[in-house]
Amino acid sequence: MAESARGVLLRFAPMIYGPTALFALGEGALIPLIPVIAAGLGADIATAGIIASALVVGQLCGNLPAGWLVARVGERLTMTGAGILALGGAAGLALAEQLWVLAGSVFLIGMCAAAFGLARHAFMTTRIPLDFRARALSLLGGAFRLGMFAGPFVGALLLGITGWAAAAAWFFAACLLACVALVLLGPDPEARAGAETIVVPPRPVAVDVADADAADTGEAVTGGIPLPGRRPAGVLRTMIAHRRVLARLGLAAASLAAVRAARQVVLPLWGVSLGLEAQTISLVVGVAGALDFALFYASGQVMDRYGRLWAALPAMLLMGCGFLALSVTHESGDAAMWFALFAAVIGVGNGLSSGILLTLGADAAPPRDPAPFLGSWRTLTDAGGAFAPVLFSAIAAVASLGIATGAIGVIGLLGALGFLRWIPRTRAR
Known part of the structure; x- marks a missing residue:
């Protein structure tokens, strides 16, 4: 008998949702203070910005390396190894006395965050039934957002109590220890459920693929690539086999990541350009963030009941x-x-997009070996998120803030057209 959505989601809490919230909480406490730590070591504003961007890099x-690793050693070992390596990055960041050590530590934390995130994404892709996959992944996105929302407040509290910016790094280390303990010692979801309830989820439409290249039409993959007697495909081979879906649906997903990342830059700068006080800007951005967080589970409900497009398209529009x-x-x-009103509209749109990138990646991934594909997928979406603030700043520098903001809106509408064209018209029910 099929297990209920609530039962499956609760069963995955100790190994997936709890570690995700803890990792995001520690990371969220640390990220705003990285430039402060860099400045304390003598970095100017430009250098501090470069060091902070090492996380995204x-x-x-x-x-891509994480996709290769997960395919060979499994999700649990990858998450554990990423947590342990990130501990070294946190310690290096707290104890750094030279800027290159600080930059290297931030870069290492970024790589570990990628491996941790990809491993949990692959874990959920192969174990959550399709009927409530979107809700499960939206809840995963919500756990991450909760940590990133609360983390800066914890970091500010620690800074106020200790007067030491590096205290946030030690708090991150404590969160990582708890993450590793949960992943290693927490109850195994598969053992608790029994073998009959945890299987590779069925795809909406079965596809008999004899030749991966011949079957690649650019639509999301809805059937596995048979590999009788072969080893799992590597990252490069997977990218080539799925080049069209990555170039089409993947680019639409990258545009969503770009708009999401840009809003974190556009809204504060817009408030500053209007001459608003810092408290007012923080209030507007905070209200938009609260609306965003409040809708994370609604996105999964919509995707599971009506189809992926019904959440992706309204969010992008x-x-x-x-x-x-x-x-x-x-x-x-x-x-x-108008600033407050449209910040709220953008926050609602972002809330409706919660879990979409995770869900579309899981839908498009080959069910028998999703990790290499997800490595490519996440690289593409992360690149979109990294590129958007740079593009916005460049346009604002040569034109105006209004034109740069409008350019981000155009990217959003183009992404909506991409989703309209490339998201398969399937429903779980």
């Missing part, structure tokens, strides 16, 4: 139109009111 560089509308309000008499 590490994530980009870590996805809300964010794209929100940025476009915001871009023409700077000189209006009620610019502050």
Whole structure:
């Protein structure tokens, strides 16, 4: 008899959701203080920014090796190894006396975050039944968002109590120890459920694939690539076999990651350009973040009940139109009111997109060996997230803040068209 969604989600809490929230909580406490630590070692503003960006670079560089590693040693060992290595990065960051040591530690943490995230993504992809896959992955995204939302407050509290920015690094180390303990010692979801309830999830449409290249139409893969008598495909081979879905649906997903990342830069800068006080800007961004967090599970419900497109398309339209509308309000008499309104619209759109990238990646991945594909998928989406703030800053430098904000809105609308064209019209039920 099939197990209920609630039973499966609760069963995965100790090994997946708990470690995810802890990892994000520690990382969220640390990230805002990395430039502060760098400045304390003598870095100027530009150098501190480069050191802080080493986290994103590490994530980009870590996805493909993580896909190779998960395919060979498994998810549990990869998550454990990533947590232990990240401990070394946290200690190096706290004890660094030279900038190159600090940069290397931040880069290592980024690589470990990529491996940890990919391993849990692959774990869920192969073990969660399709009927409630989107809800499970939206809850995973919600656990991450909760940690990243609360983390900066913990970091500020530690800084206020100790007066020592590196205290956040030791807090991150403590969170990592708890993560590793949960992954290693927590109850095995498969053992608790029994072999009959944890199987590779069925695909919406069965596809008999004799030749991976011949079957690659650019649509999301809905059937496994048979590998009788062969070893699991490597990362490069998987990228080639699925090049069209990565170039089409993957690029649409990268545009979503780009719009998400840009909003974290656009909204604060827009408030500053209007001359608003820091407290007002923080309040507006905080309310948008609260709306975002409140909707994370609703996204999974919509995707499971009505199809992936019904969450992806409204999310991209809300964010794209929100940025476009915001871009023409700077000189209006009620610019502050429009800023608050469209920040909330963008927050709602982002909340509706919770778990979409995880779910689409899981849907498109070969069910028998998803890790190499997910490494490519996450590299593409992380690249979109890293590229957007750079593009926004470049356009703002040569044109204006309004034009740069409008460009982000255009990316959102193009991504909506990509989702409309490339998301398969399937439902779990």
